[in-house]
Amino acid sequence: MFLKLVKTLWKPLLVLSGFIIAAIFNRSILGSLGRETVAIYQAVMPYAIGMGLWASAAWLLDNIIRLLVWEPLGRRVKVPKLVQDIVSIIVYSSAITGIVGSVFGKSVGAFLTAGGAIGIVVGLALRNLIVDLFIGIALNFERPFEIGQFVKMTNGPSGQVTEINWRTTRIVDSSGDMIIVPNNRIGDAVITNFSRPEPASALEVVVCLDAAVPPSRALRVLNAAALAQCGTHRCLDKPEPYAQVRAITNHGVEYGVVYYIDSNKAGPAWSRHLILVSVLEQLHQAGIGIAVPKQDVFHSPMPQRIFDTRTNEDRVTLLSRVELFAGLTADERQHLSNVMQERLFKSGTPLIKEGDAGESMFILFEGLLDVFASTPDSAEPIRVARLKVGTFFGEMSMLTGEPRSATVKAACDSVVFEISRQHMATLIEQRPQIATTLTESIAQRRAAAAAARSNATRAPFDDQRNFVQQTVGRILKFFGINNTKA
Numbered sequence: 389m390f391l392k393l394v395k396t397l398w399k400p401l402l403v404l405s406g407f408i409i410a411a412i413f414n415r416s417i418l419g420s421l422g423r424e425t426v427a428i429y430q431a432v433m434p435y436a437i438g439m440g441l442w443a444s445a446a447w448l449l450d451n452i453i454r455l456l457v458w459e460p461l462g463r464r465v466k467v468p469k470l471v472q473d474i475v476s477i478i479v480y481s482s483a484i485t486g487i488v489g490s491v492f493g494k495s496v497g498a499f500l501t502a503g504g505a506i507g508i509v510v511g512l513a514l515r516n517l518i519v520d521l522f523i524g525i526a527l528n529f530e531r532p533f534e535i536g537q538f539v540k541m542t543n544g545p546s547g548q549v550t551e552i553n554w555r556t557t558r559i560v561d562s563s564g565d566m567i568i569v570p571n572n573r574i575g576d577a578v579i580t581n582f583s584r585p586e587p588a589s590a591l592e593v594v595v596c597l598d599a600a601v602p603p604s605r606a607l608r609v610l611n612a613a614a615l616a617q618c619g620t621h622r623c624l625d626k627p628e629p630y631a632q633v634r635a636i637t638n639h640g641v642e643y644g645v646v647y648y649i650d651s652n653k654a655g656p657a658w659s660r661h662l663i664l665v666s667v668l669e670q671l672h673q674a675g676i677g678i679a680v681p682k683q684d685v686f687h688s689p690m691p692q693r694i695f696d697t698r699t700n701e702d703r704v705t706l707l708s709r710v711e712l713f714a715g716l717t718a719d720e721r722q723h724l725s726n727v728m729q730e731r732l733f734k735s736g737t738p739l740i741k742e743g744d745a746g747e748s749m750f751i752l753f754e755g756l757l758d759v760f761a762s763t764p765d766s767a768e769p770i771r772v773a774r775l776k777v778g779t780f781f782g783e784m785s786m787l788t789g790e791p792r793s794a795t796v797k798a799a800c801d802s803v804v805f806e807i808s809r810q811h812m813a814t815l816i817e818q819r820p821q822i823a824t825t826l827t828e829s830i831a832q833r834r835a836a837a838a839a840a841r842s843n844a845t846r847a848p849f850d851d852q853r854n855f856v857q858q859t860v861g862r863i864l865k866f867f868g869i870n871n872t873k874a
């Protein structure tokens with residue numbers, strides 16, 4: 389110890405002794421000097437010796453404190469370097485104050501006031517540095533983390549703290565690099581200290597497996613994976629690691645593998661790596677893969693985008709969209725599509741003329757038609773209806789044998805299919821219900837046409853019903869069909 393004292397203190401002691409000797413022999417030295425040198429010596433030397441005395445005394449005191457206070461204390465508790473630095477600053481600042489007061493004979497109060505003013509200016513210029521300093525002091529007193537502990541900072545690094553000084557905190561991350569974080573950044577950050585309150589810190593890795601893997605099997609494999617790594621210096625075997633189901637997602641089932649590390653000895657990054665490697669190995673051995681994003685794909689026939697009315701198949705499909713024939717069987721539709729005739733009418737061309745004899749009816753497949761009926765009140769026929777695709781017309785004359793009740797003209801280029809009375813008769817014989825549907829439509833259309841002609845409202849519902857009942861019977865008779873099925 390004595391040897392160490394001498395070894396550490398001999399330099400400041402020597403310098404201090406030098407200045408003390410200079411102070412004692414100050415006058416006798418004077419005698420041995422020339423006149424001019426004496427003048428300079430007299431002006432400068434007392435200050436130099438005085439300053440030297442204070443400075444070397446401060447140097448000696450700083451070394452004594454380090455040797456007798458910090459080093460013995462440091463063997464029991466880790467004394468932050470910042471505290472040591474602050475004590476040194478106080479020692480040297482006292483020496484400067486002493487120089488101002490005793491060497492230069494100035495008022496210490498005025499010096500401190502001036503120092504305060506200068507301090508404000510310097511403080512403004514160095515405010516970041518000063519914030520660092522104060523947060524550094526707060527960190528030392530509050531001790532949210534200590535040297536050797538593992539921490540994680542929001543928007544900052546994670547790793548092991550190696551030093552907290554008056555301006556920065558140094559952290560060594562998982563890749564072994566040192567990260568120097570200014571203390572003011574730590575003041576804003578949310579810090580996770582893995583070593584507090586207990587050194588055993590629980591960590592979790594999440595693995596997503598396919599929903600088809602039975603949970604009991606998945607948990608068995610994942611438990612084994614965690615256990616395989618525990619008991620090493622990275623992961624603790626007590627508390628025991630475990631696996632649990634965390635969530636069910638679109639991708640599969642999320643399992644969490646929870647394990648513990650001694651945060652004073654190991655960081656989270658490397659232990660996570662070890663556990664994940666172990667999990668992958670165990671899953672590989674068990675033949676279980678990690679879940680991947682997936683979608684069910686199945687084939688369905690392409691929808692037909694364009695129908696060709698020249699093909700029988702497409703005509704059958706188009707017929708099924710006509711409400712009148714919706715109830716027909718596939719064979720009946722097939723037969724009808726074979727016998728009906730396609731006709732194209734240019735815009736403005738009449739398809740049916742009022743008063744003509746009617747031997748067929750029509751279905752409008754493409755285009756638009758206008759129905760005109762003559763009226764006693766006007767020289768020109770008036771439009772009583774507009775027919776859209778999928779509707780039938782010409783049924784009145786065909787079913788009753790009466791002349792056409794109206795003129796039907798193409799409002800634009802239109803495609804219709806014509807069905808002769810003979811073919812309709814065959815169909816009605818098989819499905820007398822069609823006669824009823826057609827007759828109902830006749831009743832409505834007649835009423836609508838009459839209303840349009842006289843600008844009156846439609847015929848009452850009861851009148852229409854009577855008309856239908858009477859007319860259906862007549863129609864079936866006209867076609868020579870037994871009416872019991874209708």
Ligand code: CMP
Nearest residue numbers: 773781782783784785792793794833837
């Ligand atoms: P038909 O009388 O054979 O010939 C003219 C066609 O015009 C007629 O059959 C009906 O199909 C149709 N028709 C007559 N009046 C109307 C109406 N008010 N609404 C819809 N279509 C009509």
